[in-house]
Amino acid sequence: MSRMVVSELRVDRVHLPVVREVSLSVESGQISVLLGANGAGKTTLLEGLSGVIPVAGGKIEVDGHEIQRQRPGARVGAGLAHVEQGRTVFRQLTTNENLRAGAASASDVKKAYELFPELLPRRDVLAGLLSGGEQQMLVIARALAGRPKILLIDEMSAGLAPTIVRRLMTTVRKLADQGLAVVLVEQFAVLALAVGNRAYVLRRGKIVYDGACAELRDAPDKLHQLYLGSGS
Amino acid sequence: MNGLLTSAVAGLTAGGAYGLLGVCAVFTYRLVAVVNFTSAAIGTAGTFVLVVLNEAGIPLFPAVLCGLVAGVIAGVAIGLVMTKWFAESNASTKAAVTVALLVGIVAIGLRLTGGQHPHHFPDLFSGSAMRLAGVELTISSLLTIGLGVAFTILADVLLSRTRMGLHLRALSERPMAAELIGVPVQFLSILVWGITGAVTAFSLMIIAPQRSPDFMSLSLLVVPALAAALIGLFRSFWMTLIGGILIGVVEGMTSVIGGLNQYRGAVPFLIILAVMLWLQRGARWDEAR
Structure with missing residues (x-):
């Protein structure tokens, strides 16, 4: 049983805060879906978690061990794997x-x-x-x-045919059912919510929703409002 | 005719060194994705450590060892700069950084070694190894070519047959993606810089007695080395080694042809130009298609 707990995480790009005071957790057997509009900070958050970008503040714990100061290679040793966007x-x-x-x-x-x-x-x-x-x-x-014990996947479906995306989503669900903890960043919210357990919605670098995927899956208007903010 | 053959054979020592330096350039490019303009300067630094220690009365063998260690240290220092601050930069930025570092190393080297102040460069492997068709083959020329062949075989085997080689090939393409799958990126990069530092230092030690004994001239031996690497298209170790030897041989031959001998230093530039034109020719054909 593995668990990653992120507390008050801040990640900057060019000295500008892109991810601010983000707290989330993910554990074995669960898919945590990260949603948000373009530029909300989803990719930056994943890069902060895996060490691609150094974090500016906050804590990342994997099974009780703090890893936020470690290099990406050491975080791999701690059980983290990051599938970057762009099929690297x-x-x-x-x-x-x-x-x-x-x-x-x-x-x-x-x-x-x-x-x-x-x-x-x-x-x-x-x-x-x-x-x-x-x-x-x-x-x-x-x-x-x-x-790995925890798998971070960024924009898995970008540029792929719907049948391939469904195939990949099914596989990710299977992996979680076998005991992997998954953090899934996805533009196709409906597909991600269909396989996920817990959803986080990011807006301008902050988490504005933390709850069950099912709740958002059944309320597309709420999801739309969370993406764009209450003023829309 | 015999004079031409003798000069061609005399060019083998330089050619072997160009080939070895070229193979190091390809090694660095393929494994850490850097066109390294500092390679000969790193070797020169190691060579001058040998010279200074030898002049101070230290016997040749320990002085050579110290020179090699200095080459490793200089290579690792450059490697740390490149991996710490420029690992994710594109190839042209990395090349530009090494040009800037070359200028800096040459400036410091000239200051420390006294510019044109004459030094005695010990001939590590003097003497004749054998006679071939009436022409003397020196130990230096056979050794540099032998080292070039050995390094080429080792590099090929390392890259194609070992897990470390697989990791190095992954690292050269996408350093961050490699680190994200657990490849010890920093360690391997520094290892590559250290190995090439030692090999370039040894090459320079062999070739230095035949060259102008100042820091800048020796550092600029990177030009024929990169010309050789270009012949191998920065990919093939064997073509690079053969290219380096050919450059040395052509240089040697031009030294006895009246009217051409004063331009022998331009041979690498002409070869670079010819290879670039040849590559351009392919690109134009593709575009027309």
């Missing part, structure tokens, strides 16, 4: 080499192919030549090959 495959490496680069052992590579059998016939193809859907599967599989 190693383009000059084959599918199999991408998986091996992230895997702790050969059995982890095998598990990755079991999770995404679509990748098996493409194992010797350069990752840069894979389709968008295959690349997204590869970066998720590569992150999982390191046996």
Whole structure:
């Protein structure tokens, strides 16, 4: 059972606060969905959690250990994996080499192919030549090959066909059911709320909603209002 | 004709060193994504440590070791600058930073080593190794070429057969994505800088006695090294090594051709120009298609 608790987190970009006093928690078996309009601070928040950007204040605890001052590599050791937006495959490496680069052992590579059998016939193809859907599967599989406890996924569905997005969403749900803690940043709110447990809505870097996904799923007007603010 | 052959063979020592420096340039480019203009300056720093210690009465072998350590330290120092502050910058920014660092290193080097003040550069491997078709092959030329071949094989094996090589290839493409899957990015980057620092220092120690003995001239040996790397398109270690040797041989041959010998220093520039034009030709064809 793993748990990440984030308290009063602040992340700046170019000395400007983009994420402010954010507190959230995520635990094994749960998908926490981060929603918000463009520029709300979702990606910056994930980058602060994984260490891509140093945090300006607050605390990040994984299973009781503070990690906010650690480098990204050390946070991986603490059990965090971050699937960045933009399908960051190693383009000059084959599918199999991408998986091996992230895997702790050969059995982890095998598990990755079991999770995404679509990748098996493409194992010797350069990752840069894979389709968008295959690349997204590869970066998720590569992150999982390191046996993380907490998986952060940023904009998984961007630029992908709806059938692929549904396939990926189902897989993410399956992973959470197997015990992984997932933080999912997603533009397609309806799809994310359908698989998520807990939802957070960010507006201008602050959390303006923290509650069950089901509540927002059944109240699209409320979600719209949360995105745009009470004045709209 | 025999004079031309002798000069061509004489160019093998320089060619081997160019090839080795070029392979180091490709190594650095492929693994930490930096076109490193400081490589020869790093080697020069190591060489001058050897020279100064040797002049102070330290025996040759320990002085060489100290020079190599100085090369490693200089390489690691440059590597720390590049990985700490410019890891996520694009290739042109990184190259520009190394040019700026080169200017700084040369300025400091000239100040510390006395500019044109003559130093005695010990010949580490003097003498003839063998005669080939009536021409003497020196130990230096065979050694530099041998080292170049050994380093090329090692680099190829490291990159294609080992887990560390796989991590280095991942790191060269996307340093942050590599770190996010647990690749020890900083350690590997610094290791690459340290290895190339030692190898370039050793290359410079071998070639320095044949060159103008000042810090700037030796630091500018980066030009033929990058010309060799360009022949290998900053990708192929073998083509780079062969390219470096060819540059040395052509340089050697031009030294005995009347009217051309005064332009022998321009050979690398001509080769860079020729390779760039050749590449442009391909690009134009693609565009027309």
